[in-house]
Amino acid sequence: xxxxxxxxxxxxxxxxxxxxxxxxxxxxxVDRSPALIKIDVPHKLTIRRQTIERLTGxxxxxxxxxxxxxxxxxxxxxxxxxxxxxxxx
Numbered sequence: 001x002x003x004x005x006x007x008x009x010x011x012x013x014x015x016x017x018x019x020x021x022x023x024x025x026x027x028x029x030v031d032r033s034p035a036l037i038k039i040d041v042p043h044k045l046t047i048r049r050q051t052i053e054r055l056t057g058x059x060x061x062x063x064x065x066x067x068x069x070x071x072x073x074x075x076x077x078x079x080x081x082x083x084x085x086x087x088x089x
Contacts, residue, residue, distance in 0.1 A: 002073075002087060003040040003041060003042050003043075003073075004040075004041055004043070004044065004045045004072075004073055004074030004085040004086060004087065005038055005039060005040045005041070005045075005071075005072065005073045005074070005085075006021070006038070006039055006045060006047075006069070006071075006072045006073075006085060007036055007037065007038040007039070007069075007070040007071045007072070008036070008037050008065075008068045008069060008070060009035065009036065009037075009068045009070060010032065010033065010034065010035050010036055010037050011068060013067065013068050014037060014068040016052050016055045016056045017047065017052060017065055017068070018030070018037055018039065019055055020047060020048060020051040020052045020055055021039050021041075021045065021047055022039075023051055023055075024046055024047070024048050024051050025039075025041045025044075025045055025046060027041060027042050028040070028041045028045070029041075036070060041085075043086065043087070044074075044084065044085065044086040045074070045084065045085045045086075046082055046083070046084045046085075047062065047065065047082060047083040047084075048081065048082050049061075049062050049080065049081050049082065050081065062078065062080065062081075062082070062083050065083065072085055073085070074086055074087055075087060075088050
């Protein structure tokens with residue numbers, strides 16, 4: 001099965017999102033370049049609103065990740081509490 005991935009602009013607004021992904025997704029691998037942060041995860045990647053809020057100490061609307069999102073790969077499933085990429089069988 002292929003990895004799923006997500007990539008963000010490399011800026012301060014994306015930092016807590018990337019930290020949350022790494023905290024909640026064991027096996028996540030980060031590739032950083034001057035302008036881009038790409039995260040690959042085997043099978044499934046989940047971004048949890050609660051984790052971002054814990055890291056920032058502020059309320060967070062998951063729709064805010066769209067501002068710095070560059071690209072993604074996988075089937076997207078999202079609601080108010082989490083954003084998940086996976087490959088459906």
